[in-house]
Every structure is written in structure tokens, then in C-alpha cells.
Amino acid sequence: MRAVVFERYGEPAEVREVPDPVPPEHGVVVRVEATGLCRSDWHGWMGHDPDITLPHVPGHELAGVIEAVGARVSGHRPGDRVTVPFVCACGRCPACAAGDQQVCERQTQPGFTHWGSFAQYVALDHADVNLIPVPPELSFATAASLGCRFATAFRAVVAQGRAAPGEWVAVHGCGGVGLSAVMIAAACGARVVAVDVSPAALDLARRFGAAECVDASAVADPAQAVRELTGGGAHLSLDALGSPGTCAASVEGLRRRGRHVQVGLLPAPDGLTPVPMARVIGLELELLGSHGMAAHAYPPLLELVRSGLLRPDLLVTSAITLDRAPSALAAMGSAPGAGVTVVEPWA
Ligand SMILES: [Zn+2]
Numbered sequence: 001m002r003a004v005v006f007e008r009y010g011e012p013a014e015v016r017e018v019p020d021p022v023p024p025e026h027g028v029v030v031r032v033e034a035t036g037l038c039r040s041d042w043h044g045w046m047g048h049d050p051d052i053t054l055p056h057v058p059g060h061e062l063a064g065v066i067e068a069v070g071a072r073v074s075g076h077r078p079g080d081r082v083t084v085p086f087v088c089a090c091g092r093c094p095a096c097a098a099g100d101q102q103v104c105e106r107q108t109q110p111g112f113t114h115w116g117s118f119a120q121y122v123a124l125d126h127a128d129v130n131l132i133p134v135p136p137e138l139s140f141a142t143a144a145s146l147g148c149r150f151a152t153a154f155r156a157v158v159a160q161g162r163a164a165p166g167e168w169v170a171v172h173g174c175g176g177v178g179l180s181a182v183m184i185a186a187a188c189g190a191r192v193v194a195v196d197v198s199p200a201a202l203d204l205a206r207r208f209g210a211a212e213c214v215d216a217s218a219v220a221d222p223a224q225a226v227r228e229l230t231g232g233g234a235h236l237s238l239d240a241l242g243s244p245g246t247c248a249a250s251v252e253g254l255r256r257r258g259r260h261v262q263v264g265l266l267p268a269p270d271g272l273t274p275v276p277m278a279r280v281i282g283l284e285l286e287l288l289g290s291h292g293m294a295a296h297a298y299p300p301l302l303e304l305v306r307s308g309l310l311r312p313d314l315l316v317t318s319a320i321t322l323d324r325a326p327s328a329l330a331a332m333g334s335a336p337g338a339g340v341t342v343v344e345p346w347a
């Protein structure tokens with residue numbers, strides 16, 4: 001098969017022929033029809049993820065058709081249209097037993113712990129725990145956009161963030177996950193303040209339901225701008241980029257008893273970042289994380305997509321071939337572009 005491979009961190013990846021994967025005993029091989037290009041792939045390529053061994057194939061936001069199944073898979077067959085959360089759970093550890101597959105103790109992640117989906121085929125483990133059927137009315141490109149950023153945003157806003165109608169929700173960083181969060185928070189009936197340095201990203205945020213926008217490149221203090229627009233601060237705020245600046249701004253833009261959800265990965269491998277803890281204490285703020293979403297939590301999300309209330313398809317702004325993926329991956333660090341790019345390995 002053809003795949004995007006890199007041999008060294010931060011040096012150009014290339015498309016080459018590699019052996020086809022074989023399904024694990026409990027897993028499947030999926031023919032990849034679409035796979036999203038995400039900032040997490042860029043972090044992996046830069047060497048920010050300790051799970052990656054070289055040479056490596058990135059890619060973790062995929063949808064496609066089952067090509068082959070392992071001997072001990074019971075619920076899926078070749079030909080099924082499927083997607084997966086980027087956290088593939090083991091199904092047996094205490095976290096999985098509690099229904100928290102998104103923080104599984106023995107999780108695998110395509111494109112991180114093993115070769116991913118910037119390839120014509122990808123192997124996925126524990127298929128009966130992790131595979132999500134893709135309804136026929138959902139395109140592969142849209143389904144691919146759900147597995148990481150949209151589902152993570154959904155869990156961050158709805159489950160972790162507990163967004164409620166009428167509340168102010170600030171979203172710092174309007175890339176794929178941030179725009180997803182804007183759309184989901186607006187669908188929850190919240191009033192959304194979108195913050196980004198890119199006018200194009202803010203235009204999309206407005207289109208997806210943001211009531212207010214803050215151009216962080218044009219104001220001295222984005223957190224103060226959020227506090228002024230929201231009459232004292234947001235009830236819920238997300239760092240959807242993952243940087244020391246956006247994390248601190250998200251916390252500083254909250255009102256009393258507000259909730260901060262860290263969604264974007266921080267560039268340091270250990271995730272260390274300065275947080276204004278005096279404000280956390282004095283205002284009794286909550287600090288939360290969000291790490292994807294378990295496969296069993298997808299049906300309500302898929303129903304909202306099917307009904308048209310959520311439109312992840314609108315986030316997909318470009319589709320590229322495998323051959324263009326290496327340069328697009330490198331560009332995610334500096335010029336990620338507005339919206340979500342999907343790679344179509346068979347195009
Ligand atoms: Zn991702």
C-alpha cells in the first residue's frame with residue numbers, strides 16, 4: 001500500500017510503498033477513504049509525542065470500509081462503513097469497565113502508538129469496543145472529521161464543560177476543534193465568544209454561530225476583551241489551540257465559578273504550562289481536561305448530525321491526495337488554514 005512515512009522528527013515525510021497491515025486477533029484492517037489532518041499529527045511529527053517510534057505513519061481521524069477482520073471479532077464484517085475514536089480502548093481495564101474508554105489504561109491510538117491512517121489501509125485493535133458504524137447518509141470525509149476534533153469538542157462542551165442555554169462560552173483558538181466547539185456550544189443555546197488571530201477563522205466561527213468575535217492579534221489582552229463582552233467573564237471557556245498564551249487567556253477570561261476545559265495539546269511533551277492559579281482559587285474556577293470520546297457515546301452525536309442540528313460537513317474545507325499530505329502536515333505548525341483538511345488516500 002501507499003503511505004505517508006517519516007524517518008526523523010520535523011524532517012519532510014514522504015509517500016512510499018509499505019507492506020499492507022494485517023488485522024490483530026481482536027481488530028480489523030480498514031480501507032481508508034478519508035482521514036483528517038489535525039494539529040496532533042503535527043505534534044507527533046515534531047517529536048512532541050513520547051508514544052511514537054520511527055519510522056512512523058501519522059493519521060488518526062479516519063473513516064473507511066472494513067477490508068479484513070481478526071479471528072476474534074464478532075460484531076463487524078468486511079464491507080462495513082466505520083469510523084473510530086482516536087483513543088481505541090482495550091474494553092477490559094477499570095476505566096473501560098466504568099464506561100470511560102476515552103481514558104483507557106491500555107489504549108492504542110492509530111498514528112501515535114502504531115502506524116496510522118495517512119495510508120491506504122490501517123489496522124485498528126479491539127474492533128468490537130471501538131468501531132462506530134457510519135450511516136449511509138454521512139460521507140467518509142464528514143465521518144473522518146468526527147473521530148478526533150468534533151467528538152473531542154462535543155465531550156468538552158457538553159459532558160465536561162456542561163454548557164447550558166444562555167451561558168457565555170469562550171473558545172480560544174478556532175481551528176478544527178475550536179470551530180467544532182463553537183458550533184456545538186451554539187447548538188446548546190449558549191452565547192459564544194470566538195477568539196483567534198486569524199480573520200478567516202473568525203469569519204468561519206461567526207458562520208457557525210459565534211455571537212461575538214475577538215481578534216487576538218488586534219487587542220492587547222484577549223481575556224479582558226472576553227470579560228468585557230460577556231459582562232464579567234465566560235461561564236465556560238476552552239483552550240482549543242493548546243499554547244501557554246491561550247491556556248492562560250482562557251482561565252483569565254472566566255467569571256466566578258467558571259469552568260476551563262483544556263482541549264488543545266500543549267507543545268511540551270509533559271504538557272506543563274503556567275496557569276494563573278491565584279485566579280483559580282479566588283474565583284473558585286474548575287479546570288478540566290477532555291480526551292476524545294468513547295465509541296458508546298457517539299449515538300447522540302450522530303443523531304444530532306443526522307438531524308442537521310450539527311453540521312460537521314461544513315467544517316471540511318479542503319480535500320487533498322496522499323501526495324500532498326507531507327507538505328500539508330508540515331504547514332500545520334505555522335499556517336494551518338481555516339477549517340478542516342481531509343486526505344483521501346485513494347483519490
Ligand atoms: Zn486529531
Ligand SMILES: [Zn+2]
Nearest residue numbers: 090093096104
Ligand atoms: Zn481499557
